[in-house]
Amino acid sequence: MRNPVGGHVPVAGGLATTGLGYARELGAETVQVFVANPRGWATPVGNPAQDERFRAECEAESISAWVHAPYLINFGSHTEATVEKSVESLRHSLRRGREIGAKGVVVHTGSATGGRPREVALAQVRERMLPLLDELTHEDDPYLLLESTAGQGFSLCSRTWDFGPYFDALDRHPKLGVCLDTCHIFAAGHDLAGPHGAAQTLDLLVETVGEGRLKLIHANDSKDVVGAHKDRHANIGAGHIGEEAFGELLRHPATDGVPLIIETPGGKEGHVADIELLKKLRERRG
Numbered sequence: 398m399r400n401p402v403g404g405h406v407p408v409a410g411g412l413a414t415t416g417l418g419y420a421r422e423l424g425a426e427t428v429q430v431f432v433a434n435p436r437g438w439a440t441p442v443g444n445p446a447q448d449e450r451f452r453a454e455c456e457a458e459s460i461s462a463w464v465h466a467p468y469l470i471n472f473g474s475h476t477e478a479t480v481e482k483s484v485e486s487l488r489h490s491l492r493r494g495r496e497i498g499a500k501g502v503v504v505h506t507g508s509a510t511g512g513r514p515r516e517v518a519l520a521q522v523r524e525r526m527l528p529l530l531d532e533l534t535h536e537d538d539p540y541l542l543l544e545s546t547a548g549q550g551f552s553l554c555s556r557t558w559d560f561g562p563y564f565d566a567l568d569r570h571p572k573l574g575v576c577l578d579t580c581h582i583f584a585a586g587h588d589l590a591g592p593h594g595a596a597q598t599l600d601l602l603v604e605t606v607g608e609g610r611l612k613l614i615h616a617n618d619s620k621d622v623v624g625a626h627k628d629r630h631a632n633i634g635a636g637h638i639g640e641e642a643f644g645e646l647l648r649h650p651a652t653d654g655v656p657l658i659i660e661t662p663g664g665k666e667g668h669v670a671d672i673e674l675l676k677k678l679r680e681r682r683g
């Protein structure tokens with residue numbers, strides 16, 4: 398399938414029971430989960446029975462699985478305690494990712510706090526994140542996927558070209574990839590809705606990170622205008638990006654084979670509608 402379409406699903410009650418149950422109700426062909434409280438530092442152990450079921454059922458139904466690491470993680474922080482917790486939290490998400498058969502673990506690129514220059518923060522990213530990449534030695538280990546932000550504050554990576562220094566800091570490690578969030582990249586200033594805007598943005602991304610690095614797309618429309626630096630997701634076609642841009646995205650060679658995950662509002666009804674619309678746009682390409 399050119400682009401499996403699915404969503405981020407709730408997992409309270411079990412990865413397989415609740416998570417995959419919800420995914421089936423959405424008609425999801427791919428699924429993203431949290432393996433820890435996204436707003437905390439806890440590193441909970443999994444439930445082996447749910448892990449095994451999740452893994453087996455995803456495989457049987459050809460559903461690719463993705464983990465989103467907690468939001469508090471910031472490898473650019475000037476606070477040592479935050480950096481230490483970031484390392485442990487991301488290591489946990491990567492280990493849990495392998496245990497449940499996930500293809501990738503998404504982490505936000507973070508920001509340079511404390512008034513430190515970007516180069517200092519990126520040197521710290523290298524020092525603390527690169528060892529985690531080097532720990533991914535098993536063949537079935539997940540990719541580590543960098544998700545750029547909407548460009549608030551002292552963001553380390555929000556425009557396509559910001560991935561360059563970040564990738565360089567991590568030696569362009571073979572286990573490194575990109576998760577492109579359409580809302581974030583639009584908020585950061587790339588006008589996906591303009592003439593050929595989506596295609597140009599993808600061209601710029603490939604120019605920066607090379608072919609084959611884009612592993613996942615967070616397909617979210619935006620409640621705010623381009624360049625607003627606001628991270629407020631809207632339902633597909635209901636925001637300032639619009640469904641045409643998603644159609645263009647689905648026609649670009651860089652997105653061939655790349656799954657789309659929605660992180661949109663509107664509860665189950667909204668999610669079902671978004672996934673149906675993206676599937677329709679997928680069929681309409683060509």
Ligand SMILES: [Zn+2]
Nearest residue numbers: 544578615660
């Ligand atoms: Zn996202």
